[in-house]
Amino acid sequence: MKNIGQLVREAAREGGRRPLRPADDFWREFRRQAAALPQTGAAPVKTGVSRGKLWIGLAGPAVAIAATLVAVFWSGPRDLASHDAVQSYRIGEDVVHGGVMILNDEPSRATILWIADLADNA
Amino acid sequence: MKKLRRALTTLLVATLALGAAAGQQLSIRLVEASQQGGSSSPELADVTAILSRNLPFANFTLQGSRKISLPAEQAVVQIGGYSLTCNGSQQDLQLAIRRGGRVLVSTILRLTDGTPVIVGGFSSANGKQIFVLVAQ
Numbered sequence: 001m002k003n004i005g006q007l008v009r010e011a012a013r014e015g016g017r018r019p020l021r022p023a024d025d026f027w028r029e030f031r032r033q034a035a036a037l038p039q040t041g042a043a044p045v046k047t048g049v050s051r052g053k054l055w056i057g058l059a060g061p062a063v064a065i066a067a068t069l070v071a072v073f074w075s076g077p078r079d080l081a082s083h084d085a086v087q088s089y090r091i092g093e094d095v096v097h098g099g100v101m102i103l104n105d106e107p108s109r110a111t112i113l114w115i116a117d118l119a120d121n122a
Numbered sequence: 123m124k125k126l127r128r129a130l131t132t133l134l135v136a137t138l139a140l141g142a143a144a145g146q147q148l149s150i151r152l153v154e155a156s157q158q159g160g161s162s163s164p165e166l167a168d169v170t171a172i173l174s175r176n177l178p179f180a181n182f183t184l185q186g187s188r189k190i191s192l193p194a195e196q197a198v199v200q201i202g203g204y205s206l207t208c209n210g211s212q213q214d215l216q217l218a219i220r221r222g223g224r225v226l227v228s229t230i231l232r233l234t235d236g237t238p239v240i241v242g243g244f245s246s247a248n249g250k251q252i253f254v255l256v257a258q
Contacts, residue, residue: 085239087214089229097243103176108237110172113229115243120226 085111095120148194148212148233149256152186152202155179155242156249169238169254177242179249192257202251204244212257217241219253233257 002010086102098117105112153166155177162170163184173182186201193211200206205220212233219226219241231239235257242252 084232085234085237087230087232089227091227092225094224095226105172105176107175108172109234110169110238110240112172112176112240112242113227114177114240115227118226118243118245120221120245
């Protein structure tokens with residue numbers, strides 16, 4: 001088996017037997033051969049993350065954080081106290097009335113159970 | 123440092139215990155609502171605005187008040203010709219309002235400390251009668 005030194009010497013001897021071409025001739029031949037072959041555009045370089053996935057990757061956590069902040073700080077209609085105050089009601093069996101209303105007073109969260117047109121023979 | 127920590131812990135536990143004990147009384151007030159002029163009873167100062175906002179009456183007069191302890195066990199309160207039966211805690215209070223021996227309305231209420239629950243529409247000489255219930 002030849003060692004690297006022997007290979008280098010052989011290559012030098014080979015190179016000496018073949019005359020070197022001028023650089024201009026080499027590149028002219030290279031371009032001629034390249035033009036003869038069908039050329040396609042450079043293959044797209046994939047970075048590993050598509051734009052769509054990148055957008056989702058950035059927007060997802062932002063949306064989650066925004067939703068969490070809204071849930072924590074939004075003091076919307078949380079009048080659970082008033083809405084849950086009257087769990088159930090029943091008007092007396094033989095009591096004539098015009099209907100029942102449950103009113104919620106927002107400022108105080110008070111609940112009003114109002115029996116309309118109650119004929120209780122006062 | 124240990125003593126201070128122990129003292130603070132004791133104080134915290136005592137505060138929590140006091141908080142848990144709050145709302146152990148139910149205030150029941152019988153109110154007559156009318157269209158007649160005049161000022162409302164000063165004893166109803168905490169609820170006059172609520173009643174005025176939501177009910178079509180100009181004047182609210184206190185006709186009676188009672189207090190019972192919560193939780194109640196079939197507690198019967200007589201007030202202004204009505205008989206109110208209360209059973210349960212403020213989170214689950216069964217209330218039956220009777221007059222003349224018959225049940226006018228029965229309801230199950232969840233009361234929040236200091237937040238009024240108002241049950242009304244009962245006929246009276248000058249307008250309507252209302253019960254104002256507040257857990258304290």
